[in-house]
Amino acid sequence: MKVLVLGSGQLAQMMYLAAAPLGVEVKAVDVTDNSIVNPIDKQLYDHDLAIAIDDADAITVEFEHIPEPLLDLVHQSGKLYPNIQAILTGADRVREKQLLDAKGVANCQHIVIREHAQIAEVIPTLGERVIFKSSRDGYDGYGQWRMSSASDLEELEVIFAGLDLAKLPLIAEKMVAFDREISVIGARDKNGHVRLFDIAENLHYQGQLHVSIAPATDVSELIKQKAEDIFTSIAEGLEYVGVLAVELFQTGEELLVNEIAPRVHNSGHWTQDGAETCQFEQHIRAVLDFPLGSTTTYSVTAMVNIIGCTSFSRDLIAIEGCNLHWYGKTLRDKRKMGHINVVADSYQALASKLDTLMACLPSEYFPMLPGEIKRLKAIV
Ligand code: ATP
Ligand code: MG
Numbered sequence: 001m002k003v004l005v006l007g008s009g010q011l012a013q014m015m016y017l018a019a020a021p022l023g024v025e026v027k028a029v030d031v032t033d034n035s036i037v038n039p040i041d042k043q044l045y046d047h048d049l050a051i052a053i054d055d056a057d058a059i060t061v062e063f064e065h066i067p068e069p070l071l072d073l074v075h076q077s078g079k080l081y082p083n084i085q086a087i088l089t090g091a092d093r094v095r096e097k098q099l100l101d102a103k104g105v106a107n108c109q110h111i112v113i114r115e116h117a118q119i120a121e122v123i124p125t126l127g128e129r130v131i132f133k134s135s136r137d138g139y140d141g142y143g144q145w146r147m148s149s150a151s152d153l154e155e156l157e158v159i160f161a162g163l164d165l166a167k168l169p170l171i172a173e174k175m176v177a178f179d180r181e182i183s184v185i186g187a188r189d190k191n192g193h194v195r196l197f198d199i200a201e202n203l204h205y206q207g208q209l210h211v212s213i214a215p216a217t218d219v220s221e222l223i224k225q226k227a228e229d230i231f232t233s234i235a236e237g238l239e240y241v242g243v244l245a246v247e248l249f250q251t252g253e254e255l256l257v258n259e260i261a262p263r264v265h266n267s268g269h270w271t272q273d274g275a276e277t278c279q280f281e282q283h284i285r286a287v288l289d290f291p292l293g294s295t296t297t298y299s300v301t302a303m304v305n306i307i308g309c310t311s312f313s314r315d316l317i318a319i320e321g322c323n324l325h326w327y328g329k330t331l332r333d334k335r336k337m338g339h340i341n342v343v344a345d346s347y348q349a350l351a352s353k354l355d356t357l358m359a360c361l362p363s364e365y366f367p368m369l370p371g372e373i374k375r376l377k378a379i380v
Contacts, residue, residue, distance in 0.1 A: 001288055004052050004079075005039065006070065007031055007062035010327035010336070011264050011280075012039040014272070015062070018280035024288065027052055031066055040328075053077050058287040060242060064091035064262055065137050081287040082262050086238040090262035093135045093171045100257055103233045107257045108249070113170040119157060122172045123150055129175035132156065135168060140334070141207020146175070176256060178249035182216050184227040185245045185268040187282045187292055188235040195282070195292045197275055199227055200267045200303075202247070203368045208334065210368040212303040214270045217347065217379060226255050234260060243268070243283040266305070266336070273323050273341040274301030299345050302354060304369065306338045313360035316340065319353055351376035 001024050005012040008028035016026040016039040028039040029049060036045040036052045045052070053059065059079045061071075064087055075084040089095045100107045111118065111125055112135075122130055128150045134143035145156055160170065181204060186196035201216035202209055231246055234257075238244075245265030247258040268279040277285075277293025285292055306312070310331050317324050319342070326338040342357060344350035354373045358366070 001025070001057045002027065002055055003284060003287060004029060004036075004056035004059045005062050006059070006066050006074065008037050008039055008042065009062060010329070010338075011062035013327060014269075014280045014325070015060075015264070015284060016040055018272075018278055019284045022281065022284065022290070024284055026284070027056075028062075029070070031070060034070065049073075053079070060283065060287050061087055061263055063139075064088075065139075066091075081241040082244070083239060083241070086240050086244075086262045089238060090260055091136060093133055093138075093259070094169055096260060097171065099234070099237060103237045105230050105233055105257055106255065108176055109174040111172045113172055114165055116160065116165060119153075119160060119172075122147075123153070126172060126174040131173045131175055132160070133171045133173060135171055140209075140336075141204075144207060176249050176251070178251045178256070180216075180250050181247065181258070182219075182223075182227070182250050182255075183212075183245055183247050183265065183267040184231045185243060185265055185271075185279060186231055186235070186295070187243045187279075187286045188240045189286050189292055190241050190289050192236070193292060194232055194235060195295050196228060196231060197268060197271055197279065197295045198297045199224065200270060202267045203372060205367050208305075208307065209266050210305050210307065210366070211372055212267045212270055213347075213350075213372070213376070214274060214301050214303070215297055217376075220253065222253050223250065223255065226253075230255060230257060238262075242286045243279050266339075267303070269325070269339050270301040270303040270341055271295075272325065273321075273343050274298055299343055300347055300350050301344075302342045302350055302372075304340045304342070304354075304357070304366065305336055306340065307336055307365060308332070308334045309362060309365040310337060311362060316357055316360040319356050319360075321353060322357060347376045347379045 003026050005028045008030045012028040019026045028037050034049045059074050074080050130147045132145040181202045182199050188194045198215035200212045200214040203211040243264050245261040249256045264279045271278040276296045321343040323341045342353050351373045
């Protein structure tokens with residue numbers, strides 16, 4: 001069978017690798033010119049988009065910011081999973097907030113800013129600590145501006161003056177003093193069955209995911225239940241088919257949804273080495289209407305992103321339970337180049353493997369690791 005993926009980056013690449021053992025061929029669409037490429041070596045196929053659409057059993061996306069004419073065209077084929085509304089909702093923070101509010105799912109207090117005059121409402125409504133987020137096209141913290149005190153607003157207003165807010169509204173979101181960030185990732189199949197992976201704990205640096213630990217430490221039954229309820233309510237609300245990721249802020253026993261991603265997600269990469277079925281295979285299974293796989297977790301896994309760096313010791317693959325996943329991309333500042341999954345029997349064993357790993361890495365690119373190693377070591 002064949003799956004066509006809109007987008008030809010690392011997520012399409014990892015779908016290709018996970019689908020091959022099932023006898024499923026994955027081709028990718030380079031959305032910059034609609035050419036059809038092999039997701040691994042990016043070699044062009046000699047057929048065009050129309051033929052690739054015709055040829056595919058299912059069509060999916062590796063990211064939500066797909067040009068709308070292309071998304072519409074693919075939608076017309078009747079083969080698109082998740083459906084177009086789900087993708088558009090994940091791509092637009094205004095729609096996303098509307099969905100969460102309609103479903104009664106708690107999310108960060110916010111204002112949708114559609115005209116400049118509304119900026120005056122921000123501080124009286126949300127306070128001085130606010131994140132402004134572009135409603136579309138943001139990722140990895142791009143398209144975001146932080147205000148820490150009222151004095152920052154003047155400078156920000158200069159930036160916002162250059163934006164067409166009627167066309168591209170901003171979301172002003174109250175900065176949440178959460179205890180930690182977690183994500184719940186799972187799949188929903190065409191019959192509405194849902195299977196969730198263990199919750200991952202996510203460490204960000206400057207708005208970008210650096211490390212995920214799964215299963216997250218200290219997840220109470222209540223939090224587990226709340227995360228599951230949130231996931232199900234969003235997935236059902238969107239009549240979702242495929243893998244869906246929900247990013248959450250946890251404060252005590254409370255959860256707020258930060259955002260949703262209608263696709264496989266960076267904080268689910270640990271499943272490649274730490275779960276019986278990885279998120280990429282699970283997504284392929286869901287969109288092709290195959291039975292979903294077991295999401296049982298083997299032990300504990302750390303996923304460490306390699307960001308903006310290519311110089312590290314390849315000896316890291318000698319560490320037992322340590323696997324490198326390299327994307328083959330050209331180096332750019334802050335670009336995700338690959339990731340490392342480290343699997344261990346316990347959090348303590350994981351900490352000790354991460355210590356060994358740290359010695360293979362240039363520390364300036366891995367600012368979150370030392371603190372996390374210390375934290376894991378202290379777990380009894
Ligand atoms: P990504 O694509 O990596 O998920 P993004 O650009 O879509 O990122 P968000 O997930 O909205 O953006 O924000 C990135 C990070 O910024 C969050 O993971 C969190 O660490 C921080 N952040 C975002 N919103 C808030 C908030 N309201 N309060 C506190 N921190 C926040
Ligand atoms: Mg995010």
